[in-house]
Amino acid sequence: MARIDYYLSMISPFTYFCGTRPAEIAARHGAELVYKPLDIMQLFARTGGTPLPQRHPSRQAYRLQELARASKASGLPYHEKPMFFPANAAPASYAVIAAQKAGGGDMAGLVHGLLADCWAEQKDIAEDAVIGDRLEAAGFDRGLTFTGMLDGAETYSANLEEAVERGVFGAPFWVVDDGALFWGRDRLDDLDTHLGDIA
Numbered sequence: 720m721a722r723i724d725y726y727l728s729m730i731s732p733f734t735y736f737c738g739t740r741p742a743e744i745a746a747r748h749g750a751e752l753v754y755k756p757l758d759i760m761q762l763f764a765r766t767g768g769t770p771l772p773q774r775h776p777s778r779q780a781y782r783l784q785e786l787a788r789a790s791k792a793s794g795l796p797y798h799e800k801p802m803f804f805p806a807n808a809a810p811a812s813y814a815v816i817a818a819q820k821a822g823g824g825d826m827a828g829l830v831h832g833l834l835a836d837c838w839a840e841q842k843d844i845a846e847d848a849v850i851g852d853r854l855e856a857a858g859f860d861r862g863l864t865f866t867g868m869l870d871g872a873e874t875y876s877a878n879l880e881e882a883v884e885r886g887v888f889g890a891p892f893w894v895v896d897d898g899a900l901f902w903g904r905d906r907l908d909d910l911d912t913h914l915g916d917i918a
Contacts, residue, residue, distance in 0.1 A: 721750040721895055721914055726882050727830070728759035728890040729808040729815070729844060732797065735834035736789040737891055737904045742827035744907060748914035754819055754826060756812035757878040759890055765879070766888035771805075789904065796839045803843040809875065810864070811844040814854060816874045817867020824858035832856060 723745055727734045745752035763770055771779065783799060790797050811833045818829055832853045836842040842849045851861035860866075885894055893901040893910055897917060901910045 721748065721897070721917060723750055723752050723896075723910070723914075724755055724885075724894045725752055726755045726757055726878065726887045726890055726892040726894070728762075729756055729811040729830075729833055730805050730837060731759060731834075731890045732786055732838055733789065733904050734891040735797070735831070735838045736786075736793045736795055737831075737907065738793055738795060739827040739831050740907050741891070741893070741910075744911045744914065747911070748918055750914055752826075754815055754830060755878040755882070756808070756815050756875060757882055757887075757890070758808070758812075758875065761879055762882060762888065762890070765883050768888060793904075795835075798838060798841060801837055802841045803845075804837060806837060806843055807845040809845075809872070810847070810868075811850055812875050813868050813871025814850045814864055816871040817863040818854060818857070818859045820867070820870065821859060821863060824854075826857070829853055829857035829859065 723741075725741055742752055760770060762768065771782075786797065786799065815826075815830055815833070818824055819826055833844050833850070836849055836853065837844050844850065847864050850864045854863055855861045882892070886900055887894065889902050891904060895910075895913065899913050901907075901913075
């Protein structure tokens with residue numbers, strides 16, 4: 720069984736526009752999908768990326784066109800400039816890490832739900848109540864918001880170090896256990912094809 724490590728940012732619009740497709744692709748090929756939230760700003764700093772406010776105006780304008788196209792292609796609504804963006808992604812990331820460790824719920828639903836809270840629902844994903852509601856809706860104990868904080872913080876930091884070491888430089892990013900790398904929602908079809916080829 721192939722393993723796919725899914726490096727993601729809980730404030731990335733392009734991760735949001737992936738919807739639940741990564742999980743669906745993994746399931747179709749009998750692959751294990753492991754969610755690895757990380758600090759995208761620290762990843763940029765470590766790998767030569769440029770934070771959004773520091774990008775040239777032409778790059779920022781192009782990004783807005785890409786967001787509109789991604790929304791249309793995915794059928795997912797969004798706000799160009801969400802009320803709570805950039806949010807502190809750490810609390811939601813810790814919850815995702817804790818939920819994955821606990822098991823028993825819908826990981827794809829949890830991750831997509833939190834991203835939708837940011838990009839479509841105008842909610843602050845740093846708030847305990849918002850995170851708790853999403854945990855509960857996905858079949859997890861809402862108390863993971865608090866009980867998973869310490870382990871979540873340690874894993875969140877470790878995910879960043881691991882990502883840098885493995886050649887990850889953006890989000891969403893998938894690393895298959897055979898060494899194949901895929902960056903961006905527009906590479907999901909390539910990931911799907913690759914998993915079929917190695918099955």
